[in-house]
Amino acid sequence: MMDKECAAxxxxRVGAEMSETYYEQPLIITTSGGKDSDVCLHLAQAAGINYEVQHNHTTADAPETVRHVRETFRKLEEKEIKCTINWPTYKGQPVTMWSLIPQKLMPPTRVVRYCCDVLKEQGGKNRMICTGVRWAESTARKNNRAAFERLHRDREKRMLLSDNDDKRRLFENCQLKAKRVVNPIIDWTDEDVWAYIESEHIQMNPLYCEGQHRVGCIGCPVAGRKGRELEFARWPTYKGAYIRAFDRMIEGRKARGLETEWQTGTDAFDWWMGYDVLPGQMDFDEVMNDG
Known part of the structure; x- marks a missing residue:
């Protein structure tokens, strides 16, 4: 564990140096309010680097998560660390999960995760950022993420590097204005994360103490049906917000002459949860050109 901590x-330190050299601004530590973000914040303090902190307010996080982020920011600001909350926008206008769904004319799904792009990933544009991404979280991250990354919508222009990659100089000197990322705990397992939290006495989001394994947007399809059911039982107002958003989504589809077998937002919610999958329900391609 000591070797992984030193590597992180x-x-x-390398990421902070890159940020100061290339952008002439401090490294941004992004925080979601989850355990991996809190570990990265603690490691940044241990690294003795110059950094600032940003949180992308998704509008669909649990109240406990919002309060944890606010308390974390309060403590950081006492140390004169700049903290920023990024409020989401879409097409130049303020947006929430509940106003985004009617604009997209479809529910967010495991395959079409437009909500992440709009609500979670817009902060830190054209800057060097730090995230808590780890290979242990999914096969996709194991295959597509690295310790250092240069992100770009064009996959041909993306660059992934390991700690000692011989492409490091190209990565550092490339003049393409894009978001660069350092993932300091990319190779940490869940056990590594919890062991570090315990050894360093890091104050965590209280939802973990209640047995939650993840803290993200309430209703996220990635959480699976059982996890989402537990979330909606705990925070029923969010279920109502989704149903009302789906009602407006259906109205928007009908106004555009798009077919839908859903009659109400509840019908759409049941389909979304996997309770009542209607055959031929949607052709996602017909609405993706909207945004």
């Missing part, structure tokens, strides 16, 4: 701290 070194990655943060």
């Amino acid at each position: 701290i070194e990655r943060l």
Whole structure:
């Protein structure tokens, strides 16, 4: 564990140096209010680097998560660390999960996760950022993420690097204005994360103490049906917000002459949860050109 901690701290120091050199601004530590973000914040302190902190307010996080982020920011600001909350926008206008769904004319799904793009990933544009992404979280991240990354919508222009990659100089000197990322705990397992939290006495989001394994947007399809059912039982107002958003989504589809077998937002919610999948329900391609 000591070797992984040292490697993570070194990655943060390299990332901070890159940020100051290329952008002439501090490294941004992004925080979602989850355990991996809190570990990265603690490691940044241990690294002794200059950094600032940003949180992308998704509008669909649990109240406990919102309060945890606010308390974390309060403590950081006492240390004179700049903290920023990024409020989401879409097409130049303020947006929430509940106003985004009617504009997209379809529910967010495991395959079409437009909500992440709009609500979670817009902060830190054209900057060097730090995230808590880890290979252990999914096969996709194991295959497509690295310790250092240069992100770009054009996959041909993306660049992934390991700690000692011989493409490092190209990565550092490339003049393409794009978001660069350092993932200091990319190779940490869940056990590594919890062991570090315990050894360093890091104050965590209280939802973990209640047995939650993840803290993200309430209703996220990635959480699976059982996890989402537990979330909606705990926070029923969010279920109502989704149903009302789906009602407006259906109205929008009908106004555009798009077919839908859903008659109400509840019908759409049941389909979304996997309770009542209607055959031929939607052709996602017909609405993706909307945004």
